[in-house]
Every structure is written in structure tokens, then in C-alpha cells.
Amino acid sequence: MHPLTELLAVATITVLAVISPGPDFAMVMRNSFVHGRKAGLLCALGIALGVQVHVFYTMFGVALLMEHAHNLLTVVKLLGAAYLIWIGIQTLRKRAPDPNAPPLGADAGTPALTAPGALKMGFLTNALNPKTTLFVVSTYTQVVNAQTPLAVQFGYGLFMSLAHLAWFGLIACCFSTPALRAAMLRRQRWLDRVIGSVLLALGVALGLGNLA
Numbered sequence: 212m213h214p215l216t217e218l219l220a221v222a223t224i225t226v227l228a229v230i231s232p233g234p235d236f237a238m239v240m241r242n243s244f245v246h247g248r249k250a251g252l253l254c255a256l257g258i259a260l261g262v263q264v265h266v267f268y269t270m271f272g273v274a275l276l277m278e279h280a281h282n283l284l285t286v287v288k289l290l291g292a293a294y295l296i297w298i299g300i301q302t303l304r305k306r307a308p309d310p311n312a313p314p315l316g317a318d319a320g321t322p323a324l325t326a327p328g329a330l331k332m333g334f335l336t337n338a339l340n341p342k343t344t345l346f347v348v349s350t351y352t353q354v355v356n357a358q359t360p361l362a363v364q365f366g367y368g369l370f371m372s373l374a375h376l377a378w379f380g381l382i383a384c385c386f387s388t389p390a391l392r393a394a395m396l397r398r399q400r401w402l403d404r405v406i407g408s409v410l411l412a413l414g415v416a417l418g419l420g421n422l423a
Contacts, residue, residue, distance in 0.1 A: 214363075220354045221367050228346040229378045234410065235343075238336045239379045241302065241406050242329055243386035250329040251383025257333025259376035264338045265347035266368035270361075290339050292418035298336075299411030302403050337375070347371065 235258050243251030324332075337343055347368075355364060385391065 214359075217354060217356060217359065221350060222370070224346070224350055224354065225371050225374050228343075229374050233342050234336050234340055235333075235375070235379060236382065237406055237409055238298070238332060239382045240386050242324065242332065243383045244392050244402070246324045246329065247392070248383055248387035249326070250324050251387050252380055253326055253329035254333035254336075255376055255379035255383050257330040257335075258337040258379055259372040260330075261334045261337025261340070262343060262347070262372045262375050263368060265343050266351075266365075266371065269347050269351045270364060270368070289418060292414045296411055296414035296418070298332075299407045299409070299414060302407030302410060333379075 239251055239254050239258070242254045350367075351364070355367065
């Protein structure tokens with residue numbers, strides 16, 4: 212494949228994969244309107260860092276091991292499913308906060324989310340997300356040429372992370388604007404049920420799909 216064609220293919224696949232709804236989107240949206248912009252942006256940064264986990268094990272041949280050691284891949288997917296289920300349950304159990312509460316969960320109804328906690332939540336959501344696993348592995352194995360210089364391959368991985376950071380940073384800013392955040396917090400209980408149910412359903416579907 213021509214280098215320019217390869218670059219365009221990687222860029223197109225990355226953009227489409229990033230903007231498609233999934234656990235990352237739900238997590239950033241949740242943290243942004245519940246805990247504020249800082250928590251949303253840190254969650255987005257954690258997601259971008261989580262992408263590098265997939266890039267590194269793909270580039271260093273672990274993807275080949277996972278392809279043949281199906282039990283290992285199943286364990287990774289089940290961990291991701293369990294994490295989504297846990298977050299979904301926590302969201303469903305959360306009490307509605309005060310709409311005038313400051314960010315980072317300082318109100319009595321929402322447990323405080325620290326900066327490292329927001330970063331870790333984003334990182335784990337993506338690092339354990341099989342959707343990202345399949346996206347990165349398929350991109351590197353089917354689009355990137357074996358003769359592509361290592362530096363260029365690392366550049367693709369960096370682009371993937373930056374694309375995630377830019378998109379989910381934008382989502383964090385949108386869902387944490389004062390007017391929208393206040394409106395969403397007034398409907399906190401309903402939104403918690405929707406987001407919690409989505410995360411729970413994604414986790415259960417993923418878990419059952421791997422046990423079948």
C-alpha cells in the first residue's frame with residue numbers, strides 16, 4: 212500500500228472508531244456532567260493513554276499471542292465486561308446531586324472523584340475495552356504495511372491517542388458547560404438510569420458473548 216494511502220486509511224479508520232458510541236463516550240459524558248469539566252478532561256486523557264496499551268502490545272507481537280492464545284484474550288474481554296458492569300451498577304445506585312453543586316462531586320449526593328481517580332477511570336475503561344483492542348489490532352495487521360518504518364508505526368499510535376484526546380476532550384467540554392450541566396443535573400436520576408443501564412448492558416453483552 213502506498214504510504215499516503217496507508218496514512219489516509221489509518222486516519223479514516225481512527226476517526227470513525229473514535230466517534231462511534233461506546234464505553235469511552237458514556238464514561239466521559241458521565242464524569243463531565245456529574246463531576247465537572249476537569250474530571251471529564253482527565254477521563255479523556257486517561258482514555259488517550261489507554262490507547263497506547265493496545266498500540267504497544269500490538270506492535271510488540273502480543274497481538275499474535277492473543278490471536279492464538281484465545282483464553283488470554285477471553286480473560287481480557289471478561290475483565291473489561293466486569294469493569295463496565297461494576298461502573299454501571301455504581302451509576303444506578305448513585306443518589307442525585309444538588310444541581311448547584313461545584314464540580315468533582317463535592318455535594319453530599321455524589322462521592323468525590325479525585326483527579327487521579329478520573330484519570331484512572333478513563334484509562335481502565337479504554338485499556339479494558341475490546342472495541343479498542345479490535346480496532347488497533349485490525350488496523351496494524353490489515354492496513355499498516357510490514358515495511359512501514361517503526362517510527363511511522365509509533366506515529367500512527369500517537370495519532371490514535373491524540374484523536375481520542377481531542378474528541379473526548381470536546382465531549383467533556385460540551386457536557387460540562389454550565390447551562391447544559393445544570394439542565395442535566397436536574398435530570399440526574401433519569402440520566403443515571405440511562406447511562407448506568409447502557410454500561411451494564413454493554414458489560415453483560417460482552418461477558419455473555421465471550422462465555423457462549
